[in-house]
Amino acid sequence: MADAYFSLFTLIVLIPLALIAFLYFLVRPRPVKIPIKNRHVFITGGSSGIGLALAHHAAAQGSRVSILARSRNKLEEARNAVRLATGIDVSVFAADVRDYDAVKRAVDEAGPIDVLLLNHGVFVALELEKQELSEVKFTLDVNLMGSFNLIKAALPAMRTRKDPQQPVSIALVSSQAGQVGIYGYAAYSASKFGLRGLAEALQQEVIADNIHVSLIFPPDTDTPGFAEENKRKPELTKIIASSSGAMKPEEVAQKTFDGIKSGSFIIPCNLEGIALSLATAGLSPQRSFLMATVEVLAAGILRIAGLCFQWTWYTSIEKWHNQRKAGSPQRS
Numbered sequence: 412m413a414d415a416y417f418s419l420f421t422l423i424v425l426i427p428l429a430l431i432a433f434l435y436f437l438v439r440p441r442p443v444k445i446p447i448k449n450r451h452v453f454i455t456g457g458s459s460g461i462g463l464a465l466a467h468h469a470a471a472q473g474s475r476v477s478i479l480a481r482s483r484n485k486l487e488e489a490r491n492a493v494r495l496a497t498g499i500d501v502s503v504f505a506a507d508v509r510d511y512d513a514v515k516r517a518v519d520e521a522g523p524i525d526v527l528l529l530n531h532g533v534f535v536a537l538e539l540e541k542q543e544l545s546e547v548k549f550t551l552d553v554n555l556m557g558s559f560n561l562i563k564a565a566l567p568a569m570r571t572r573k574d575p576q577q578p579v580s581i582a583l584v585s586s587q588a589g590q591v592g593i594y595g596y597a598a599y600s601a602s603k604f605g606l607r608g609l610a611e612a613l614q615q616e617v618i619a620d621n622i623h624v625s626l627i628f629p630p631d632t633d634t635p636g637f638a639e640e641n642k643r644k645p646e647l648t649k650i651i652a653s654s655s656g657a658m659k660p661e662e663v664a665q666k667t668f669d670g671i672k673s674g675s676f677i678i679p680c681n682l683e684g685i686a687l688s689l690a691t692a693g694l695s696p697q698r699s700f701l702m703a704t705v706e707v708l709a710a711g712i713l714r715i716a717g718l719c720f721q722w723t724w725y726t727s728i729e730k731w732h733n734q735r736k737a738g739s740p741q742r743s
């Protein structure tokens with residue numbers, strides 16, 4: 412009897428404790444805190460939606476804020492809105508992220524960046540067969556190449572900053588569609604998965620300079636871009652994406668800065684996002700030994716949960732095709 416109790420004790424107390432202790436020493440890179448007060452936060456796509464909410468949040472937290480986007484009108488409107496709400500003046504830069512020279516000029520003019528927040532993005536949900544290749548290329552050029560352009564432009568000055576003891580951040584806004592491929596998002600998911608490869612490789616290259624990379628994975632978020640996207644979104648995209656709840660841009664902004672400040676590499680935004688991030692932890696760096704413990708212990712069961720989601724998604728797809736067949740006129 413005593414033996415049985417001891418085995419049980421070993422199983423549920425000693426093994427997990429040993430695991431936690433092991434992971435405490437194992438996790439790399441080490442945890443870091445990145446303050447944003449009185450620091451320069453540069454936000455791409457800062458004139459609308461999530462980016463605008465990020466600008467509001469950073470200004471309210473006492474950061475110096477710069478925003479970059481294409482439309483000067485929208486930038487001026489955003490500047491006025493932030494000034495009205497916080498009394499803070501943000502600097503605005505009109506440039507297309509696809510244009511390296513324009514981006515370089517903006518970044519040089521803005522001055523040394525402490526938090527480079529790459530949030531710009533375009534998205535059109537459409538079956539690949541119906542999507543023009545020009546639109547696929549546009550999506551990849553803006554979301555992926557645009558991010559390379561910004562990083563190449565900003566990194567040299569970030570590396571050679573005055574105070575190398577102060578950690579700085581490069582944060583990229585991906586999407587839950589950058590953690591799992593979703594119907595209608597072939598181009599978009601590819602661009603957002605691409606950001607993950609970029610981020611994982613870059614983190615290894617810049618860690619020695621005390622530069623820390625974060626990836627943010629929002630679910631559907633109530634923004635002007637999202638409203639536009641919804642005008643012509645495939646039914647199945649809506650059905651599958653509704654597996655995760657929708658958020659307000661202000662909530663996404665809050666999660667984003669919580670994550671950046673605590674130096675998280677992966678930043679989920681809602682409960683489904685946490686599950687999705689655990690299920691897709693892969694070989695991403697993990698600085699938190701507690702999160703690492705959860706990842707290890709939850710891996711098996713989350714794989715089952717993931718397969719259940721795939722089951723519901725493929726069942727929806729099958730149903731949708733059957734309904735279409737039943738609804739269309741019969742051929743003789």
Ligand SMILES: NC(=O)C1=CN([C@@H]2O[C@H](COP(=O)(O)OP(=O)(O)OC[C@H]3O[C@@H](n4cnc5c(N)ncnc54)[C@H](OP(=O)(O)O)[C@@H]3O)[C@@H](O)[C@H]2O)C=CC1
Pocket residue numbers: 455456457458459460461462479480481482483485506507508509530531532533534553557584585586587628629630631632633634635636637
């Ligand atoms: N809303 C959602 O459901 C979700 C969004 N995301 C991601 O969050 C980010 C923000 O999305 P959201 O706020 O909804 O988008 P919005 O369409 O509301 O805003 C997009 C911003 O990016 C700017 N932008 C777009 N293209 C370029 C370009 N070529 N060069 C410079 N700036 C550009 C826009 O300004 P302008 O047009 O003037 O250039 C605008 O400021 C995107 O990366 C998106 O993929 C992730 C998950 C869910």
Ligand SMILES: CCCCCCCCCCCCCCCC(=O)[C@@H](N)CO
Pocket residue numbers: 534586587588591593629630631632637640651652653654655683684686687690713716717720
């Ligand atoms: C064990 C695993 C649990 C998983 C839960 C899975 C939920 C996946 C839902 C994916 C939603 C994709 C939203 C894309 C939003 C977006 O980027 C567009 N609105 C364009 O901006």
